[in-house]
Amino acid sequence: MSSATHNRDAPHLALEAFLPYRLSILANTVSNAIAREYQGRFGLTIPEWRVMAVLGRFGPDVATGICERTAMDKVTVSRAMNRLIDGGLVNRSADDSDRRRAIARLTRKGRSVHDKIVPVALEHERRIVSTLTTAEMAELDRLLAKLQATASANG
Amino acid sequence: MSSATHNRDAPHLALEAFLPYRLSILANTVSNAIAREYQGRFGLTIPEWRVMAVLGRFGPDVATGICERTAMDKVTVSRAMNRLIDGGLVNRSADDSDRRRAIARLTRKGRSVHDKIVPVALEHERRIVSTLTTAEMAELDRLLAKLQATASANG
DNA sequence: ATAGTTTTGTTACACATGTAACCAATTCGG
DNA sequence: CCGAATTGGTTACATGTGTAACAAAACTAT
Numbered sequence: 067m068s069s070a071t072h073n074r075d076a077p078h079l080a081l082e083a084f085l086p087y088r089l090s091i092l093a094n095t096v097s098n099a100i101a102r103e104y105q106g107r108f109g110l111t112i113p114e115w116r117v118m119a120v121l122g123r124f125g126p127d128v129a130t131g132i133c134e135r136t137a138m139d140k141v142t143v144s145r146a147m148n149r150l151i152d153g154g155l156v157n158r159s160a161d162d163s164d165r166r167r168a169i170a171r172l173t174r175k176g177r178s179v180h181d182k183i184v185p186v187a188l189e190h191e192r193r194i195v196s197t198l199t200t201a202e203m204a205e206l207d208r209l210l211a212k213l214q215a216t217a218s219a220n221g
Numbered sequence: 222m223s224s225a226t227h228n229r230d231a232p233h234l235a236l237e238a239f240l241p242y243r244l245s246i247l248a249n250t251v252s253n254a255i256a257r258e259y260q261g262r263f264g265l266t267i268p269e270w271r272v273m274a275v276l277g278r279f280g281p282d283v284a285t286g287i288c289e290r291t292a293m294d295k296v297t298v299s300r301a302m303n304r305l306i307d308g309g310l311v312n313r314s315a316d317d318s319d320r321r322r323a324i325a326r327l328t329r330k331g332r333s334v335h336d337k338i339v340p341v342a343l344e345h346e347r348r349i350v351s352t353l354t355t356a357e358m359a360e361l362d363r364l365l366a367k368l369q370a371t372a373s374a375n376g
Numbered sequence: 377a378t379a380g381t382t383t384t385g386t387t388a389c390a391c392a393t394g395t396a397a398c399c400a401a402t403t404c405g406g
Numbered sequence: 407c408c409g410a411a412t413t414g415g416t417t418a419c420a421t422g423t424g425t426a427a428c429a430a431a432a433c434t435a436t
Contacts, residue, residue, distance in 0.1 A: 076332070077339045078278040081290065085346050086251045087271070088365055091292050093248035095372040096241045111422085116242070123233040129385065135236065137246050139424060144386060166384045166431045177231070184232045191240050197371050198364065206364050209357060210243055216352050217250040220345075266392080285414065294394060299416060321401045321414045 100190045104183050109153075113138055113146035115183065118155065118172065122180040126171035128161070155179055255345045259338050264308075268293055268301035270338065273310065273327065277335040281326035283316070310334055 081087050097112065104110045110118070116136045121127060124135065129147060133140045147170055150156040155176035161167040172180055195203055236242050252267060259265045265273070271291045276282060279290065284302060288295045302325055305311040310331035316322040327335060350358055 076277070077336050079274045079339050079342060081271075081274050081278055083362075084274075084342070085350060086248070086255055086342075088369070089244065089248040090252055092365060092369050092372060093241070093244040094292070095369065097245055099372065100241055113422090116236075119234045119236050119239075122231070123236055130383085137249075140385070141387090141424065142422085145422085148386090164384085164432070168385080181232050184234050187234060187239070187241075194368060194371050195240060197367055202364060202367075205360055206368075207238075209353070209361050209364070210247060212352055212357075213349060213361075214243070214247050214250065216349050217247060217254065220254060220348055268392090283414080295415070296394065296417090297392085299414095300392085303416090319402070319414085323415080 096194060100187055103186055103190070108179055108183065110179075110183075111146065111149075113142050114150055117143060117146045117150060117170075118176060118180050118183075119187075121156065121170060121172045122177070122184070126169050128167045128169055130167075132170070150176070251349060255342055258341055258345070263334055263338065265334075265338075266301065266304075268297050269305055272298060272301045272305060272325075273331060273335050273338075274342075276311065276325060276327045277332070277339070281324050283322045283324055285322075287325070305331065 101112050101115075104115055113136075116138065117132055120132050120135045124131075127135075129140060129143050132138075132143050132147075136143070138146075147156060147158070151158060154173060156170050157173050158168045158170050161169050195206075198206065256267050256270075259270055268291075271293065272287055275287050275290045279286075282290075284295060284298050287293075287298050287302075291298070293301075302311060302313070306313060309328060311325050312328050313323045313325045316324055350361075353361065
């Protein structure tokens, strides 16, 4: 096993304290843990589940709307939607007033799957934040919002 | 444009407040912003830069060690290392006491690139956290550590 | 009306990724 | 010792991803 000491005489990045790195690890750990559940039980990928969550949360929507709400690429959304349609979880109907647009909505089956996953996802989140006090949760909320605002602006 | 109101009478997930989702967006926003800089200027991918950061931070190491420190898959590390070796940024020498192991280290060129990127990465991080007070930074640090510990345990 | 532009969504391509299978070196058990 | 299990690392395959090119529909403005 190599030493845990770091180089003192050269510039280096304290990776274990570097915010982008920590955020990335944390986000992956959390997302993957939840994803395992709905991938195993329902065969859904992360983009697929996100599309369903948006439809369940905000009602029928066009692909562009889902892009905005999920921050996912439109290609990713397009493909996720097609897989959901193949699986019978979502259907799509043309918008008569603008035939480029296709309005997606959860099917009865899709709604049923959605309603089964939501509690699982919420329970998972609850477990993860369960070590935080109410005040800490509020503070986390505030800090994440602040960071996101700055990061988006600098993007 | 569809309404911003949500479904009140069915279970739904308030995506915009859902922690895994927010973490994922934030981590991607931040990582991509920094990645653009070292991809554009040095042609490095995120895994490649992470390998270099670990070698610069902790000194020569075997692939397994890098996997542990970065939480990246061993295949990802293997490929990133090979690209770095092709580019002359890293070299590898067999460990005589265990010839399965190959110890990677930054070349002079690799060290030079590393030393150019570190300040850029730190400056980027500084910009992002610059809206936080010292107390908020400390709190963020604490909260992320707490979340990571719980998430890892539940993984 | 109609040419040019914008918007919505899909397809083609190039590339990154993880799982699983694999090879080679080492260690473990008898 | 010697075969079996383990470990370090790479390769093959299937899949996921984003950029760019594209097609179709709808605006815009003469």
